[in-house]
Amino acid sequence: MRRSTGLLLVSVIGVSATACGSSEAPSSSAPNSVTITVACQPAKSAPKERQAWDADVAEFMKAHPGVTVKSTDQQPCFDPKTFGPKLAGGQMETVFVVPVTNYNDVIAQGQALDVTPYTSTIKNWNDLRPDVRELVTKDGKVYGVPNVHYSVGLVYNRALFTKAGLDPDTPPKTWAEVREAAKKITALGPGFVGYGEYSGGNTGGWHFTQAIYGRGGAILTPDNKKAAFNSPEGKAVLQNLHDMRWTDNSMGSKLLVGWESLMMAMGSGKVGMMLGAPDVVTDVVNKFKGNVADYGITGFPEAKASLSGGEAYMINPKATPEQAKAGMAWIDFRFNTVGKGRFDFARGKAIGNPVGVPDNDVYGDSATGKALQAERVKNASLPVTNYEPYVQAAVTVPPKAEPVHAQELYAILDVVMSGVLSRKDASIDELLADAETKANTMLAAKG
Amino acid sequence: MRRNLTAYGFLCAALFCFTVFAWYPMVREFILSFQKTDLINPPTWVGLDNFKAAVQDPAFGEAWLNTVEFTVLALLCGYAVPFVVALVLNELRHARAYLRFVVYLPVMLPPIVAVLLFQWFYDPGPGLFNQILGFFHLPPLAWLDSSSTALISLVLVSTWMNMGSATLIYLAALQNIPPELYEAAELDGAGILKRVRHVTIPQTRLILLLMLMLQIVATMQVFIEPYMLTGGGPENATVSVAYLMYQFAFSQMNYGQAGALGMLLMLALLLFAAIQLRATREDRA
Secondary structure: OHHHHHHHHHHHHHHHHHHOOOOOOOOOOEOOEEEEEEOOOOOOOOHHHHHHHHHHHHHHHHHOOOEEEEEOOOOOOOOHHHHHHHHHOOOOOOEEEEEHHHHHHHHHOOOOOOOHHHHHHOOOHHHOOHHHHHHOEEOOEEOOEEEEEEOOEEEEEHHHHHHOOOOOOOOOOOHHHHHHHHHHHHOOOOOOEEEOOEEEOOHHHHHHHHHHHHOOOOOEOOOOOOEOOOOHHHHHHHHHHHHHHHHOOOOOOOOEEOHHHHHHHHHOOOEEEEEEOOHHHHHHHHOOOOOHHHEEEEEOOOOOOEEOEEEEEEEOOOOOHHHHHHHHHHHHHHHOOOOOHHHOHHHHHHOOOOOOOOOOOOOOOOHHHHHHHHHHHHOOOOOHHHHHHHHHHHOOOOEEOOOOOHHHHHHHHHHHHHHHHHOOOOOHHHHHHHHHHHHHHHHHHHO | OOOOHHHHHHHHHHHHHHHHHHHHHHHHHHHHOOEEOOOOOOOEEOOOHHHHHHHHOOOHHHHHHHHHHHHHHHHHHHOHHHHHHHHHHHHOOOOHHHHHHHHHHHHHOOHHHHHHHHHHHHOOOOOHHHHHHHHOOOOOOOHHHOOOOHHHHHHHHHHHHHHHHHHHHHHHHHHOOOHHHHHHHHHOOOOHHHHHHHHHHHHOHHHHHHHHHHHHHHHOOOOHHHHHHHOOOOOOOOOOHHHHHHHHHHHOOOHHHHHHHHHHHHHHHHHHHHHHHHHHHHHHO
């Protein structure tokens, strides 16, 4: 127990000591030269990816005399626990990544630079999807460069489908079909789970949001003043989960808390389906040792809207104009140029990266988007046909942004999800009503 | 003066460490609890707004109730069990060193490892505990996955992880009891229970009171168990004050509100410590 005291002390020190830390941005050494630090260098445990990154840095510096790029390899690139203290302590990189779930917080708290004057540095800026650019725009000012965007789909294990007598080429299109498929997969034997879902660590609330958006519902009223999830759509989401968990017994008996828990289960090859974006396939294969040929992704069942996923690169608010400009040039080179950096699919294939997952429609069907898609397919190392149902379905589903105060709402909605998945006698009406009251109190307090 | 130079040197080092790692963060946290800050722009004073927001948080009441319940349960297990184990170890004539090592072993495990170990023990499928229940033809338990068993499951983890240190401290206290007291009690015909009641407990009273205070202060700050095992669930059944503080600071990026909750926890613990010290003093007088 004394160890938790220590941990708390460290947390307090982290919060408080850094609050008065240095306010210096990464410095530039001479008027004509500028040094920037950039986040997300691959870890040493991924030597090929790291080598590719270092080659990109060298190429960039050669093309931009006077700019020195220093990389940091903290993993994960974005960690909400260290984000604020790093910024305050002068440890934040000039260029850093932010997932879409945190855009609102980071922008609202002034933790990203207004890069509106520098957007012309991004040569394909106008090809970026307008709705995705909107996510990093507040009051007409731009605070980041989106470089990944995707919508939700249904990730499924094709091998389990085959084993359960289901056709992996005709995955479920409706929730009723999902339920039937889940039952068959569970019937394969002990340990097999038809459908996996989160219930804690804010991931339960996050997936509830995905599911209710899919059914056409909302988390908040349009003016963001009141909760709107106590609705027929919200009830349908929970009723479906409750029935799968307790009537069909097709969801396993373990509550899944935190992102890794479901990913690990999916990687084990014993979970049939889950809601997720295409990057789930990449992560399950890369980080959780899933067999790449086993996984496919199809459209979000009965979807009327999809929670947006993705990430954007942003600039340290303490950066000098020269650093901001150099940082934007780096973002353009490494993350937004067809055939370079992240989008050098030929190199990715050569070093053994999984290429072919349609995990990024940040450029939509613009000229850049089409060029990217062509490159991806040309260099695919994965069975792209496994992802075709998703590609076809995703374009028909409009994206929808996260609600304001997302993390607070997710914490409240975790209770609803864990209630339904842990208690057979859970009253959905009571759970939703209770969560609604809590959410409204929270929203009123936040103003 | 020169003779005491070494002592002053050690004192300065200790004062420096306390100032940097204990007192300064406390002062900063106190200030932070009255400010709204994004850690970038200059903070603004908001009076008691952070305290109000912390109290109005939907999980505030549950967090305090859970924390108190956890503390009571942890005391039942974590206070009594190590004392009994220490008594048994003290009575043993053989394998005492080996058993002492075995009891202390969990303390040497990094907390994360210990918690992950229990994550597997508690797994509703292939987990060790349900396997054992199955062996005795008993139905499996939901352990961490039911709001009725999750908190007590965390108490078990906490007790297992921490009882080694408490046991050793009790054992040291027991070994300081003069053996002639036991001999006299035995001559008076006292059995083992009477010896414990009339010799052991009075002789170790100070240590027992100190450990009581330390354990309450420590268990009220329970964090790693809910953070790693349950994420505060199911249905907020294991959300603790420290876990909620963490959520405020690092999930919601609301550092002032986290600071305010931290101050409330510190005040509660200070109040308890003051009452306990006063009671002890009066008892001694």
